[in-house]
Amino acid sequence: MASIGGIAAVGNLWLTKCSSSKQCIFLATLKPRNPSSSHTGISIRDNPNYYSVLERRISSKIIGHRNLGARNSVQLDAVYITSEDEDEMGEGFFEAIEELERMAREPSDVLEEMNEKLSARELQLVLVYFAQEGRDSWCALEVFEWLKKENRVDKETMELMVSIMCTWVKKLIEGKNEVEDVVDLLVDMDCVGLKTSFSMVEKVISLYWEAGERDGTVLFVKEVLRRGLSMRLDGDEGKKGGPAGYLAWKMMEEGKYRDAAKLVIHLKECGLKPDVYSYLIAMTAVVKELNEFAKSLRKLKSFTKANLVAHLDPESLHLVQDYQNDLLSDGLHLSNCILQEWGPQFHGVVHERLLAMYICAGRGSEAERQLWEMKLVGKEADADLYDIVLAICASQGETGSIGRLMARVDCVGALRRKKTLSWLLRGYVKGGHFKKAAETVVKMLDLGFFPELLDRVAVMQGLSRRIQLQGNVDTYLTLCKRLSDAGLIGPALVYVHMRKHKLWVIKML
Secondary structure, eight states: OOGGGGGGGEEEEEEEEEETEEEEEEEEOEEEEEOOOOSSSOOOOOOOOTTTOOOOOOHHHHHHTTTTOOOEEEETTTTTEOOGGGGGGHHHHHHHHHHHHTTSHHHHHHHHGGGGGGHHHHHHHHHHHHHHHTTTHHHHHHHHHHHHTTTTOOHHHHHHHHHHHHHHHHHHHHHTTHHHHHHHHHHHHTTTOOOSOHHHHHHHHHHHHHHOOOHHHHHHHHHHHTTHHHHHHHSHHHHHHHGHHHHHHHHHHTHHHHHHHHHHHHHHTOOOOOHHHHHHHHHHHHHHHHHHHHHHHHHHHHHTTSSSSOOOOOHHHHHHHHHHHHHHHHHHHHHHHHHSOOGGGGGGHHHHHHHHHHHHOHHHHHHHHHHHHHHHHHHHHHOOHHEEEEHHHHHHHHHHHHHHHTGGGGGSSSHHHHHHHHHHHHHHHHHOOHHHHHHHHHHHHHTOOOOOOOHHHHHHHHHHTTTSSSHHHHHHHHHHHHHTTTSOOOOEEEEEETTTTTEEEEEOO
């Protein structure tokens, strides 16, 4: 027998006159499911005749179906169901429709009276009938509520009703209805006991988003938060970020990281209460925006070195700094909201995101502080993060931070120690602190570690370009000798030209 689940995606529905008191024709053209749908297990296809209105009044069908003599047939694409199911569309079905349309009694009373006359299939078809455009949708909800009360809702019926609800929501959105109407429909869905295997709030947000209704999406999220319906409609969905967090993720998927962070801040300023995970998602958006901004600056710097673009003027540099400061300010605002309104169980993840923010922004001392804050709340940062922060501090010449971060080197293994010293060396090179870099190379050699070739070359070149500065000659000669003793370079020829005496002093190391 064909599954009634297929009716959840009917494109056209006609109920025509049948041949005898027990036989009729029910034709349903099934639309294929959309495999690309990622939000629900129910596929909704656009069709102007979706749940089309019956051509005749049901009362005329009840009279007419007794006068003809034809064989029962149900067509679902290439699947045909014949006389085996001839009793599924009996008189009870038509009588139930007629009684429900009269609205003389409560739907539950009608269904209770005809309970024995209606099969599970016929009850599903009653739902389909009243779900059609032009029919009383309230009656469909009443029918479903009665089915829930009588424990007659199986998986197929639930999927059918979910599909009907999704269709109603989609039509409201496409029809530019008020956001309040959409939320009211979700409340009605909850009241009749309709439970989905997915987040209905997230589904509605996706429908708004896919329809290009960006402002409508924000208004919908505001209305859900204002009524406090997120947990009621979706159950334990808070850990996903709730409606605000889900919309923020939708924005982030399109690369609108700043908008995602501003959304949560805006909701907070409107007096609404996004959940804690929405704030964490917004902080993640700030980190991503800072990271993308840093990438753009590095690319611009490479173009400048290649003389492809001019150097930034002071005003442009000021704008760059202001934008980065604004991003950091947004991140701090979000973190303060979490630290003030939620318990200490979230402090670790907050400091972790603040650490990522300051690393992306190249703020060494602030990043180091977050490392110790994480340690104080019992969340140990990865060793690589310590090394990255150390390199940033080295590039900026933060002597105090470097000393504190290097204090842990004596407590780690040889491999980790070499890696940490390599990060320190590269930080000094990036910041142009070549004397400190040379001292780090010597220290590594003393410990039996050989710096990478590119690191050694960078230090040697940096010192040679600055050899005329006071103290650099001795540093350069000492480094050459140590590298030669370690067999890392060949004999070095050092020469000095004394112009006053027109004298060249040459020495081989």
